[in-house]
Amino acid sequence: MSTRPRSTRPSVGITEVARHAGVSPGTVSNVLNRPERVAEATRARVEAAIAELDYVRNSSGSSLRSGRSGSVGLLVLDVTNPFFTEVARGVEDEAAGAGLAVVLLNSAEAQDRQRRNVRLLAEQRAAGAVVMPVDDDLSDLLWLSHQGTSWVALDRGDVAEDVGCSVSVDNHAGGLAAGRHLIGLGHERVTFLTGPFAIEQVRRRHQGLLDAFTESGMDPGAHVRVVEQPLLNPQQGERAVDAVLAGGPRQRPQAVFCANDQLALGLMKGLGRRGLRVPDDISVVGYDNVDLADLVHPGLTTVAQPKYDLGRAAMRLLRSELDDPGHRHERVLFTPELVVRGSTAAYRS
Structure with a gap:
């Protein structure tokens, strides 16, 4: 029994979309990136061409042009700890509102792993990072700043506001x-x-x-x-x-x-x-x-x-730094709450 190879179709580019819609490639680019600049009728025509041709934008190409990708890093101490599951959910929910993807990275509580992951984020031109540092040494985060990558320190309350944003619990x-x-x-x-x-x-x-x-x-x-x-x-x-x-x-x-x-x-x-x-x-x-x-x-x-709120607040600060030229660093501090269950009881001599 013979099998036929699957047919492959060349990917549709922005030029084909422009030709199909009867506009310039620049107009298609504006529809994708700055739709408010395009007249409604023209925008509708371009969007129809995109749908008919099943065009998928090349985000890596646009990241090269803009200098940053559409992703942010979340670097945690221990990816197996369920504490970070809720933190990550908060980060991701807030990032989704800005069309950003979240890449989860694990430092395993090791300085060298943290350093490698921070450099990886810079190499991949990540838009920014939410980082839980493994210790008091903030040199990796300062290095990120020198590379033009924004960051927010998670669960660290001692980061000076002239250095960067931080979100922590008391x-x-x-x-x-x-x-x-x-x-x-x-x-x-x-x-x-x-x-x-x-x-x-x-x-x-x-x-x-x-x-x-x-x-x-x-x-x-x-x-x-x-x-x-x-x-x-x-x-x-x-x-x-x-x-x-x-x-x-x-x-x-x-x-x-x-x-x-x-x-x-x-x-x-x-x-x-x-x-x-x-x-x-x-x-x-x-x-x-x-x-x-x-x-x-x-x-x-x-x-x-407040694990979920920690993540959401950290991503909100990062979004502000990415989008607002007038952004000023902030320190957000949450208050914890004692939850009493059955593992504690009055001492009996």
Whole structure:
């Protein structure tokens, strides 16, 4: 049985559309890019020719002429973290209103990966980028600025307004709320389980926890212990169980405040495998309020971040910088909210 090769049709160009509509190629270009400059009757004739010929515009060609593409980059710390799913949805919904496509990139919490992805965005002439930096070093973002690529820092509240736009959540307030909650339940030995302190959000959440003890009249140095992990994922949370429980039953924390939900969920799994019950033996608090936090048993008490709004606000600032010659950099700060579920309870000696 013989098969016939599929027929291929040469792609239709702007010249063919112009000939079919009886106008110049420049008029077709105006219809595609600046339709308000073309008379309504002429525009309708060109649009009809586009439809009849099934013309598809060459966006790569137009990007070469304009100097930028129709895409923006979204560079996140960990693409497997469901926190970023909602952030990405907010970015994409806002970008869609401007006809921009979003390219998702993953730094895997590594500086070298971030640098490679930033350079890739510049090489591809991305219109701009929303970036969650892996640490305090903003040199990659400053390099992007020198290449003429606009950016917005996501979840970073310490970016100066003369440097660039930023959207973040008050992480100190989140840590303070978690600490007050645990202290109110009678917990005086608290472990802060975290990823690298090079991450600004981690440091601010920790400081909020310390300040909660200070305002309660307790020395945070005597009541708060830190267990630091290389990454902020469930595997690291589960592996941290030995360090969290170090020192035996008398030194065991009454509660653990985790720098994100991923660590908290992993820790709860590890504690269960050790025969320890949450919250009867140890209370656990997370941070982010990912969807899974309400699906596990017991439900995870956590500090909720407005994830979707974070992404949408970041993309709104980026659109402003791309479209408004008079754009001025802004810092947008959201307030987190403590969500109490079943993973925390009053301390019982």
